[in-house]
Amino acid sequence: MVTNAEYTDEDGLDVLPSDVDEKDGQLIHLDTGKPITKGQITKMSKSKKNVVDPHDIIKGYGADVARWFVLSDSPPERNVEWTEAGVIGAWPFANKIWALISQLQDKGDPLASSNNVTGPALELRKKAHKALEKITEGIETFRFNTSVAQIYELTNTISKYGPHDDTRIEALGILIRCIAPFMPHLAEECWERLGGQGLIYNTSWPEVDPAMLVDNTITLPIQINGKRRSELNIPKDLSKEDIERLTMEDAAVIRTLDGLTVRKVI
DSSP states (O other), X not given: OEEEEEEEOTTSOBOOGGGEEEETTEEEETTTOOBOEEEXXXXXXXXXXXXXXXXXXXXXXXXXXXXXXXXXXXXXXXXXXXXXXXXXXXXXXXXXXXXXXXXXXXXXOXXXXXXXXXXXXXXXXXXXXXXXXXXXXXXXXXXXXXXXHHHHHXXXXXXXXXXXXXXXXXXXXXXXXXXXXXXXXXXXXXXXXXXXXXXXXXXXXXXXXXXXXXXSEEEEEEEETTEEEEEEEEETTOOHHHHHHHHHTOHHHHHHTTTXXXXXXX
């Protein structure tokens, strides 16, 4: 259910949210200027007049932004509280997606896989396919809000990746296909700008590369006297001796242990 606050005038009559304004910290009626009282948040109902005309949202921000807000706010078994701030918050994200596509220097093949990559490119591929797995699972289980969270994370990851190469095209191809069920109009525009052939509506859902889900490294936290001081990103099969050596060479560890004697290492 989509919920919203109820508003009443001095006579106890219900008032549409679109007829309410705030002036000097007080709620007033737009036409009469008389004070308005904000009541409890309940299911949107015409009888209570706590409804929002979707045409106003679509006119201001577009249908995709309205859809994104509703699907991203909460899991389906929980109510969604409609807020203007929530819709406005979805608008910058749509612009961020468009900016990522607009910044591309050349079109590519968003369906191609950038295999045999290393370094930052490999990290981007791994994060893209890990996100894809979770996004797919979220959609299949109707946990759209968890899919949205992964889409946000993938978008930020791509934003931080510098090169405009095949790996970026692949990651953007995954991202745009993943937003298509949520923001279909934006997805179609981005797909064409990216270099995709035909409509994204007719394009198959991206497939997860199982090899990209395997982590060859782990993040090992370093604690000294029970307090976390640093962490190591190391190969999973690194020996105990090498781990201890790298730990003792860590700048934060050296600084913390200055003048102290290590009596026990776990």
